[in-house]
Amino acid sequence: MAKVLVVEDDADIRTLLDLRLRAAGHRVLGAGSAAEARAVLDERGAPDVLVSDVTLPGTTGLEMVRELRADERFAGLPVVFLSGRVQPADIEAGRALGAVYLTKPVVLSALCSAIEQALVPAGTSTGW
Template identity: 30%
Template structure:
């Protein structure tokens, strides 16, 4: 059975410039419905409303960082298995491995290419659905 099409993405990114570029890349180029949040707390407040199929998290954020946000999201029964992707400048192999061990479906290095971001996310989604 082919994976369902990815439509709704929740993105958590504290940098407004990066959020803007990612919104363009994912909505205008990728055709996704994107809910962009500037903090983990805001993501937790909005998750029920946007019902994401995939979550994109910045690793380094003030207050609640990406791993803490993912842990909080995983405690919500409806989102315990929602695929999550970390976006980070910290992409040493041991760092990437630690994100995967936290339950991330993939890691996208920053700075990302806005023209290929949607495809990268789609690839991770298809892989996550195949493993399911």
């Protein structure tokens, strides 16, 4: 299955996502902020998929992904936004970054489907 980095500032939601994604067979690391996520990425390399909330402390998930897109190591990183922000402008901003945008609450099967669709072709992952 996939190597997934979950970026979610709510520790309870992050733990729930971790447990459910692991039960679905994925390898999961978590981060509570964009800064923590960047530290994980710099240390471990790119996962197969990044799952991120849009609302994060210090910066938004959208801004974090914009910055990652500017870094050649992470420019093609598949992203799934998982957010409570449901305004059309928020959804369009996420999709404009090439990401899948799911809204909370999410059904695990929908999240797993989004991860499967976003998977990097075999052999291109550089970390974990």
